[in-house]
Amino acid sequence: MAKATSKAAPKVAKKTSAKPASTTSTKSIEIDKAADLALAKLKELNLDAPLQGELEWCIGSYSFDKNPEGLIKMISKAITVFNEEKAKKTKGVTPKLISDLSGAIKK
Numbered sequence: 500m501a502k503a504t505s506k507a508a509p510k511v512a513k514k515t516s517a518k519p520a521s522t523t524s525t526k527s528i529e530i531d532k533a534a535d536l537a538l539a540k541l542k543e544l545n546l547d548a549p550l551q552g553e554l555e556w557c558i559g560s561y562s563f564d565k566n567p568e569g570l571i572k573m574i575s576k577a578i579t580v581f582n583e584e585k586a587k588k589t590k591g592v593t594p595k596l597i598s599d600l601s602g603a604i605k606k
Contacts (some may be wrong), residue, residue, distance in 0.1 A: 530571070532565050536600065537578075540592070546580055557572075574604050
């Protein structure tokens with residue numbers, strides 16, 4: 500007896516393309532990281548305690564309502580503080596830190 504051959508459809512590799520992240524989710528990840536970075540650096544250098552409190556509050560608020568307006572304002576204030584400290588040559592305030600924060604709020 501001859502073996503019956505079945506004609507099965509050839510297997511085609513499925514293309515697994517990653518879904519492009521929406522602009523809001525990309526922005527929110529960056530703004531979250533920037534806010535956390537700014538807060539950590541402010542605490543590390545013991546700078547502007549009122550700004551630290553406001554930034555903590557805005558981070559909590561943002562996690563609830565996803566409105567980045569407050570974070571953008573607080574990060575802008577932090578950039579101003581960091582620029583002043585950079586002019587004083589405070590150790591730990593780098594141009595990269597300032598440019599990372601600036602990039603996060605401009606997107």
